[in-house]
Amino acid sequence: MSQTLPHGRVVLTSNDAAAHAVMLARVRAIGCYPITPQTLIVERLAELVAGRDDIEYANLESEHSMFGYVIAAARAGVRTFTATSSQGLLYAHEQLHRASRERVPLVVVDVNRAVFAPWSIEPDLTDSMSQRDTGWIQLYCSSAQEVLDSVLCAYRIAETAMLPVMVCAEGFLLSHTSEVLELPDQDTVDAFIPEFHAPADWLLDPDTPSTFSAMPEPNDYYAFQRNVAAAMDDARGIVEAVASEFTSHFGREKIAALELTGNPDADTALVAIGTIADSAQELVDGNDDLLVIRVHTYRPFPAAELSAALARASYVSIIDRAAAFGSLGPLGADVRSLELGHAKAAVNFVCGLGGADVTPATLRWAVKQTRSSGVQGGLAPIYVPEGV
């Protein structure tokens, strides 16, 4: 950690911020498997955990096993953490579906990285956004501070909703970028995150013979899936309440679902996620006719908030840093599914895959295209040409 600056501030990368948040949350079991650009998180944790006999740190042989390890440890009653990227998240895909359906309150950091092939270690959001239907709450960050705060909130959210939470941060753009942030002290965090007590009718207890996740009859299986859907819907309120409590507890604003910048009555809106949305704030300077909407909570999807935020916009540009071939981009498809009664055009753009740079110029181009398209939005996303 860097030396402390005035006002209790420090300079950390998002990877370091994540590791510190995990320690502050008093995690007991950590599963590790290296993958760029996440590796620094588990390396930092290995240093911080060394010599502690109240924390288990396991080197697994794959992400599939690593997710299995933390799922099982949580099931037996301890708070867990793990982190991964790209291929690692995809390799564990089966466990992602399973964790939400088994109602395991995991917190995982996914440091977003493009997916093979061809090889790339650069950022895009395809890895986690392609997991959007696995039943995980997904929080996308745009600063090291938000990574730290989101990990802390994630434990509260997960353990209240009994659903897993994925905190997503783009590789290099966040993971390896040093920034100034506030690091809370242990007592303040302890007062925010209580000890983990799993529900008794969920916990694996050696003294109470039970079988976990045995095959039900079809109607029972269906009912359990409905339970997950209901828990995800309830999670909207939980995310909101935890963010609000965080804001008052730490005296620092915590975004819940959306961050709005610019003129809320503007004719033009730009919807983005992650660091692109942070860069987009530059477009608002001197432009009174633009609203930038950053989606922080992507699942459960903040449909009502987004509909309200977009109610007065005639032109909506939706920026994806993820591919969904043969359809709209993930964010594009979600926003286009909303009632956008006022909008003359809602156009989906894909850009920045595999770390291709996204600058304000890229976004101005997208906004201009949207305003001049004269169509409702098209059936496919517009891939922003290289170099714009």
Added chain:
Amino acid sequence: MLASQILAETFARAGFWVQSFPEFKAERRGAPISAFLRWDETSRIHRRYKVQECDVLVVVSPAPPSPEILGTVRPGGLIVLNREPRFPHTGPFDIARVPASRIALENDILSSEGRPMGNVAVLGACVRLLVPDGLAFLEEAVAARMSGAMADANVVAAREGYARCAKQHAVAGDTPVELSPGPEHASARRRSRPLFAVSTTDSRGNHTGTWSLDRPVLTDECTACAVCALFCPEGVISKNDGSMVVDYLYCKGCGICEVVCPVRNAIAMEPVSA
């Protein structure tokens, strides 16, 4: 499942549209399984959902059908049983019997585990009751699905089943069968479900003794050495007051106890009588 496919093929050869499908449940081999058959004289069948009620219930297993299974037969329907003695019950349906297991034994039609396979003999009975002039079609379907000596023996079994099936008439003393709503009836299955898929109900409510075709009977030769209890897969042989006791509520009739028994004639495997 094979029986259902052969019967479907028999109907098809007789000019009907058919649909046949198994229902895979959680039980392993030895537990009763179900398969379903729909047939229609005039058009392709579009129904892609489970069968909750049936017009004909065919019980290939020699074990008597449960009240839940009997409860799926529509009033006025037909039940075909693999059974030699009378079925001493009546209900709102016709009952036919065919000694299919015996026919299988007579023709040396045994599973790899040594059990008589009465399925094709039962089909002979079904064809007689359901498919006009259908025996030749059944023989063709058997020949198409099987080969060699197995096919030859089963063609004989089909004919025997056809010849030796008979509807039974109610007589004084028959008691009404017990009927329960079918297990898959949604209306009957509205029970409260917990939030999490955590199973805590002891399996002893599942009486696997209904699976068994034969059961071990301990004779006077038994010395209560308890070797049978050591190797019983179900763990349902115990020693009580110096003698061995088998819990038939759960015994699946595998016969391992008889094999491991070191005493001659101490355990006899006897057919489960209805």
Added chain:
Amino acid sequence: MPAWLEEIVAEEKLLLPGNSACAGCGPAISIRHVLDGLVAAKPESKIVLVIPSSCWTIIAGVFPVNAFGVSVQLTPFASAAAEASGIKAALRLLGRDDTTVVVWGGDGSTADIGFSGVSAAAERNEDIVYVLNDNEAYMNTGNQKSGATPEGAWTTTTPAGAPRAGQKKDIARIMAAHGIPYVATLALGSVPMLRDFRAKVTRAAEVRGFRFLHILSGCPPGWRYPTSQSTEVARLAVESRYFPLFECDGGEWRITFQPKQPLPVRAFLETQGRFSHLSSDEIDSIQAHVDERWNLLAGLARGRV
């Protein structure tokens, strides 16, 4: 009857009646003696069972039924060893280190899809008992070839005309090569074999670290033999040296069960439909491999019996 047998007969049984295993299921006999044997050896310890996908995900019960007198975590096919490690870690942190965490995995999950996880848990010397329930093919899906399917065996994916290439994976020896504290092979075919079996389960209960028990148990529908023959098939597997009973305890190899009069492997093979297509030449080849492997084990044991 000897006292140790009387005690076994009187034990509380942790696989409950009403489970949905097939009639005559060989592994049902084995799991009973593993669980009950662990309790007999360490009555104060609780057991948590971890079961990757297999017949046993079903035998454990259809929700909400539980066919075990212990807690059971069902897992995906490939992650049982890692999950047992996670449960053990959590229980250690919660002051429940006395709990014995047991994996009951089939040959598909152990030798094939979950092998890297088993190997890694062994390499980390996790404090768990890993039981390989070997019935030599994917039986839950109806008998497809696995890495533990022996040469010559019919499966639905290695039909008689298209036999598997290569030999059954020698899992116990591979696991012993990890240098773990205890490896043993077990089978239940007779009272003397039961004594050997229970002694190994007791040893596994006593040792700390990664313990690997490789049990051969017959599957009547998969191996194609009558339901009454599960113990007989196991007895012949051992007495023909097809499946030698040995252990590697702290690096010391020992053959624990010497058949007085080794039977030809043919005696084992001919009890099962899965081998019924084999020619004399093919059986001779299997016999040669059986002899080769026995000699190799005898060399490792250097006469320790």
